[in-house]
Amino acid sequence: MTKKLLSLVLVLTVVALAVPLYASAAVKTVNVGLLATISGDLSEVGNMGANAAKLAVEHINAAGGIKALGGAKINLIIGDTTSDYSQSVLVAQRLVNNNKLSGVLGAGVSGMALAVAPVLERAGVPFLTAAVADNLTQLGYKYMFQFCPKGSQFGNMQAEFLKFLQDKYGLPAKKVAIVFENTAYGQSTAKGIRQLAEKHGFEVVIEESYPKNFTDAAPLVTKVKAAGAQVVFPVSYTNDAALILGTMKAMNYNPVIIGGGAGFIWPEFYKTLGKNAEGVFSVGSWSWDTKNVLGHPESVAAVKAWETKYKTFMPEMAGEMYTAMFILKEAIEQAKSADPKAIRDALAKIKITDGPGAMMQPGVVEFDQYGWNKHVHPTIIQWQNGVVRTVYPVEDTDNKVMWPVK
Amino acid sequence: MSTFLQAMTNGVLIGGVYALVAVGLTLIFGVMNTVNFAQGEFLMLGMFTTLMLAETARVDPYVFLVLVAVAFFVFGFLLEKYLIHRTIDRGHETQILLTLGLSVLFKSLALVIWGPNFRSAVVSYRLKSLYVGGVLISYPRLLSFGVAVVVMLALWFFLNRTELGRAMRASAVNRKSAALMGINPDLMYGLAFGIGIMLAAVGGVSLVPFYYVFPDVGAFFGTIAFVVVVLGGLGDILGAVVGALLIGVVEALTAQYVALDLSHLGVFLAFILVLLFRPQGLIRGKGWA
Structure with missing residues (x-):
């Protein structure tokens, strides 16, 4: 009995010691997942999004990472959902099981967003989607945020x-x-x-x-x-x-x-x-030369960087994923934590009016109670x-x- | 009026490809008394072969027309010699099972090798067309029709003006008498099957510049070929040519005046009507064979 009690005390001590240690230790990297249709017949749109997310991570890390977390770098983990909806669920499951994620971006195709949303909801990971389906935010998901216009x-x-x-x-x-x-x-x-x-x-x-x-x-x-x-x-x-x-x-x-x-x-x-x-x-949903892109030097730099790298104008899905990464970054800054729950709460009350996070027209990002960016309109x-x-x-x-x- | 002419033009042009596939089918039936249920799949294989060659060499699909034609003739000849031939005297059930089996096999192989996606060849003239008197003539379709005409003329010449061709026709009319006259029936079977397959493959080559290539593409063309062959009278080559053009026109008129997605309905409706009222075929010419 004493032995059991002793070991319990020991375990509790270790836990008590470890918890503040874990919380106060500087987070070196923040894991962000991306679900994109890298292969299959929707690969064109998937790759545009993935390349843009990579570019955004590059830019954020080069500019000193996440300041609220002592300059923590973002580590992008890409999950290829393929162009098959049923596959995408498994890929999302694997992504959240194998990694400690602070957020997930992507699934620009409505059917796919609908398929993976429950997985991310159960895992409690904030999910920023560029899908346009009207009913996405009417399903009661607490962790899903739709930052783009609706169909x-x-x-x-x-x-x-x-x-x-x-x-x-x-x-x-x-x-x-x-x-x-x-x-x-x-x-x-x-x-x-x-x-x-x-x-x-x-x-x-x-x-x-x-x-x-x-x-x-x-x-x-x-x-x-x-x-x-x-x-x-x-x-x-x-x-x-x-x-x-x-x-x-x-x-x-x-x-x-x-x-x-x-x-x-x-x-x-x-x-x-x-x-x-x-x-x-x-x-x-988005285009590269609206006033609210051209009005922000950082956003202009993003658009130019894309042009230099990929020899085309920055397309819709690329702009959206670039924006999404910055919205998430802003939420992490405000949450001052890599904890997905804290980031979700930060997203729910966020208001972005400056920088690449505000690249969606009209230049203001603010989510309503259902997780929809209530100011956005198409172009x-x-x-x-x-x-x-x-x-x-x-x-x-x-x-x-x-x-x-x- | 121009709407009507447009539909007629569309119908006649695609009818050329239908004719190639159907004539191949009817030739095989005429000489061998065998129904080749894999005819559409040979067209599919011809399309994929051409597409692969064209993509690898980065040249126009038509460059490989002769190569594919010869290759499929040999393929057909050997297939007959070593496989189909064993079923010649075993009745229709065995033949049907064999060719149907081949069709499933080819489709599955294509699925494994090339995947289920729709593919298309990169050709500069895919969307090119001539606009004459209010009628749009698609350039790649015109080209495919031209190929069909040339091939049909060559076939006519072969069957009517060469010793071998006449021998083949003789076998078609009466196998036993032909054999008694010294014609080698086994050779004729091989030739007929080879030519039949070759025609389907040539149809496939000429489709590549304007059609999608996918493992199931043969199902549609194969079915159309059966409709055409029954329409023209089994084994009747001239009948098949006329039937093919007719089916093309019926399809185009349905697409134009009824609904684009119901164009096949018109074809099969016409087919059912023919089966009901003229089961011996619309045209009773017994031309060429």
Whole structure:
């Protein structure tokens, strides 16, 4: 009995000694996880995000690390979720099991964010996601923070922008067409656009679906052209978009194109379409030349660093992951701890208005009670001379719309 | 009007590829009385082979047209000699099981080797097209149609103007009499199967510049070939050519006037109608064979 008591006392002493020791010892590195689709058919977007996160870590560490933790360096641990949702859950599980993480970034694809969120919630690790699904923050997750615009804002912004083109440039657009791939994503997005277009007083003259990865857009374009659509909202990934836009140009049909983001704003889009991409509009979560990026020297440096390293403008997902890393860094600074719970609490009441952490428009990051960055809104970009340029909303940019679209 | 012409053009152009695959199928059936259920998979293998060669050498897929054609002819010839031949006198069930098995085998192999993803070749003219009188003519499709026309003419010449070709037709008409006239039937079987496979592979090569390459691509073209062959009359080469163009046009018209994603529905609906009302085939020409 005494022996047991003695050992208990001994253990308690060790624990009592060790706890303050652990807490006060300077944290040398802070582990941050990144979940990205490095391989598979979504590898393009995954790699953009991963490269940006690496760049952000490089910049933070070079500038002296996390000051509140005595200059602790960030150690980025990347988990390749592949492009398979079911795989992503296992990868997330492994990431949190094998590492002591202070936060996790990534999973920009909505389906994937939905899949990995419960894993991070159970592990109690703050999760900053760039996914756009509306319902993400309505599921009651305490550790998930959505710092980018929501999907429903996209359609609204597209319709609002069309109205702007009408008022400012006299675009005689009454007739709009919606073309979409016949998948769940295509159908739901198309439905949203239709409702908004009608609400804003436009006439949807044709709503045409096509099989994903089809190889002949002539029947589709013939129909849209015959319907007399002046504006086309395509809901497509890069390959199909290239086929549709290429066919339109070949048929001397030049409607105003307002894309739905993703494939429409990645550098690959221009590589595939070349000149045919010129003048195409799209909605997006982030873009590299808004006022709140160009207004902060640190953010400008980030954008420039990307350009030098990767020979393209900084694309949406890259900007988002760069921002996310700085939001997390700011939260760690304010929490003055590498403890995920403390960081979560810091994120919940954070307000960032300066530096790369505030790169999302309108330049303020503040999460509502559900973990959504309540100030954020999407932007509209236009392809001008091979680069995406922000053209709307006007408070975000001084850039002019290239008009008329040729 | 231009909408209608557009649909007709689309239909005729893709009909060329359908003709290549279907003529191969009907030729094999005509000479060997064997239904090759793996015809679509030979097209798929032809596509992957071409894509791999083109990606490795970084040149146009058409560069490998002759090479792939010869390779698949030899492949088909040997396959017949050592495998299909054993089933020739064993009735249709055995033949069907064998070719169906081959089709599953090829598909699985492609899945293991190349993975399930959609791939496409990098060709500068993938999206190039001519715009004539309100009708868009896709350049790679026009090219594939040109290949089909040339190959069909060559086949016609072979079957009608050469000793070997005439021997093959004789075997198709009556195997026993042909053998009595001194024609070696085993050689004819090998030749027919080789040529049949070669035609599918050539169709595959000409698809690479404008179509996606994936392990399941043969399923669609194979099915279309069956529809075409039944439409044109089993074993009837001219019938298959006409049937292929017809199916192409039906598909394009459905895509244009009904719905893009229902284009195959039009094809199979037409097929069912033909089976109901003219099961002997639309065209009863017995041309070429």
